[in-house]
């Protein structure tokens with residue numbers, strides 16, 4: 001079996017590390033890629049073809065893991081040449097996922113949840129062809145959500161909406177606790193119900209949100225646009241907080 005990769009960043013490198021089988025060959029192309037990506041490809045000694053079109057043609061599974069902005073172009077330019085399954089792993093909206101479905105034959109909507117460079121991320125799939133990818137469970141925990149392309153994209157967005165909104169609330173509460181010189185106690189009492197690692201997880205979540213507040217705010221805006229039929233009072237408040 002041949003798995004083609006459009007994009008050779010953190011996601012693709014970790015998939016190669018996890019999916020190790022004599023029956024699977026990975027292929028990609030260096031066409032138009034940066035020195036960083038070319039260096040990564042050379043290090044892993046995988047098969048390299050002249051163009052991404054060639055990669056698409058030979059692939060039984062073609063994985064698009066490049067960037068949310070490039071996801072539609074990758075599908076338009078290369079996805080149409082594959083007769084295999086087109087697995088999109090980019091962080092894209094349900095709307096973009098449905099647009100991609102117009103350009104490729106066998107789309108599976110995918111998401112990797114959990115730290116990508118950990119040993120145990122989970123791969124979620126939706127789309128009629130998902131069943132054909134369930135063998136990946138041998139290498140990476142793989143779960144099918146439904147036959148509908150777009151369901152995983154909705155879940156991804158809801159997860160992102162929940163974690164980012166919660167982070168904004170955590171930032172606000174921890175700031176107040178700090179003003180009263182009660183930050184340690186604040187985390188201690190919450191740990192009683194939220195689990196021993198609450199402080200550690202919260203601190204990491206707060207730092208991550210503060211260090212990337214512009215990107216996180218943009219992602220919240222995307223969520224608000226995507227679910228524009230819903231009220232989203234909490235998400236809008238979180239956006240206001242992040243914009244401060």
Ligand SMILES: NC(=O)c1ccc[n+]([C@@H]2O[C@H](COP(=O)([O-])OP(=O)(O)OC[C@H]3O[C@@H](n4cnc5c(N)ncnc54)[C@H](OP(=O)(O)O)[C@@H]3O)[C@@H](O)[C@H]2O)c1
Nearest residue numbers: 007008009010011033034037065066067068089090091116
């Ligand atoms: N990292 C995560 O934890 C994670 C988890 C789940 C999903 N995702 C999603 O998965 C995708 C990839 O993430 P990543 O972390 O692997 O990104 P990354 O480390 O930034 O790597 C992106 C790769 O895509 C390549 N690329 C960009 N434009 C391309 C194009 N037009 N044609 C072919 N290759 C192209 C880049 O090559 P150049 O260097 O030449 O630009 C680079 O090799 C993103 O959409 C991200 O949202 C990421």
